[in-house]
Ligand code: ADP
């Protein structure tokens with residue numbers, strides 16, 4: 001688990017500034033949702049935390065360490081994407097184990113991690129299946145499993161539910177929260193969906209045009225006049 005701190009974080013594409021020096025302190029174990037309309041800079045912010053996008057200014061600290069110049073793989077965080085990013089030619093077990101690609105763990109330790117993640121996610125009976133034989137929710141769980149086996153200090157979720165139908169979305173919201181309660185891993189979750197923000201967040205960060213508009217608990221932001 002880890003704290004994540006953004007200090008005057010800036011992103012420019014050419015002449016255009018899309019993240020305008022935002023400050024944010026995320027506590028150890030906190031589930032923070034970045035919410036706001038399409039194009040407001042949520043995904044760019046998340047990708048900068050992950051190290052998938054270079055920063056134009058400011059500082060990012062994960063577990064009190066400045067990570068500005070660290071490769072994604074050295075940041076000890078795991079991303080869960082909207083498009084699953086799972087491989088059709090691999091089984092569920094192989095897809096989950098891919099999170100440990102290049103890890104120095106022994107074979108048996110890797111297998112143990114994969115089995116543990118599969119059990120936590122209710123995938124134990126599906127380990128030999130290919131993704132084509134899975135439901136949308138099961139595929140999403142495989143993607144989460146791949147992130148989990150890395151035992152990351154933080155999870156970063158980039159609109160992971162937006163490709164799912166309404167019923168599955170509700171179910172996965174609950175499952176992700178249950179997982180968070182169980183693991184207690186610091187999580188940053190990006191969505192344009194206010195219901196997701198309200199029902200999942202410990203704290204909501206409302207973004208507009210590359211700025212942070214408001215920060216508060218769901219109660220503070222939505223129950224007040
Ligand atoms: P959100 O996740 O809130 O929908 P993004 O972070 O994806 O928003 O995008 C923020 C802004 O940055 C948008 O105006 C988008 O068009 C712009 N943008 C994103 N990626 C690039 C890029 N590679 N080059 C130029 N502009 C980009």
Ligand code: ADP
Nearest residue numbers: 072073078079080098099100101102103146147
């Ligand atoms: P290790 O951290 O043990 O060296 P790698 O980082 O080399 O393993 O894994 C290979 C690639 O897969 C890296 O680019 C890593 O960032 C990426 N990767 C695998 N699973 C995930 C995940 N869930 N989230 C983010 N990146 C991942």
